[in-house]
Amino acid sequence: xxxxxxxxxxxxxxxxxxxxxxxxxxxxxxxxxxxxxxxxxxxxxxxxxxxxxxxxxxxxxxxxxxxxxxxxxxxxxxxxxxxxxxxxxxxxxxxxxxxxxxxxxxxxxxxxxxxxxxxxxxxxxxxxxxxxxxxxxxxx
Numbered sequence: 595x596x597x598x599x600x601x602x603x604x605x606x607x608x609x610x611x612x613x614x615x616x617x618x619x620x621x622x623x624x625x626x627x628x629x630x631x632x633x634x635x636x637x638x639x640x641x642x643x644x645x646x647x648x649x650x651x652x653x654x655x656x657x658x659x660x661x662x663x664x665x666x667x668x669x670x671x672x673x674x675x676x677x678x679x680x681x682x683x684x685x686x687x688x689x690x691x692x693x694x695x696x697x698x699x700x701x702x703x704x705x706x707x708x709x710x711x712x713x714x715x716x717x718x719x720x721x722x723x724x725x726x727x728x729x730x731x732x733x734x
Contacts, residue, residue, distance in 0.1 A: 602647040604716075605709075609646065610639035612708035616701050634685045641677050642705075645670065675702050 613635055621627060649670050658666070679690070679698045688694040 606643040612705035
């Protein structure tokens, strides 16, 4: 449970950063923004982080094949789109229409990309630290 909470916090911060970046890039389209957008962004980050943490907490006994992994990521993307479409409609970020769905698909893709970059940078740093520690241990 502790590991899940730590991973949830990590994904929450990564996803929230991605959402804030995408919102920041799109904010010029609106005449005025309510201060309610802040808790709404936190709600979206919370729900999408739960789904993401659940996906990455799954640890099968055998390695997942590339095709299955791609299907899992695509399913994850669709679930995130459904969450954001639902919240976006409730919060009146956009209307439930083909244009709104396209906005959601592109926004989620943008957050997915930003989250991937942040996660890659963090993971690379962790991997470099582990490699350095292993080399130091081997030298002793």
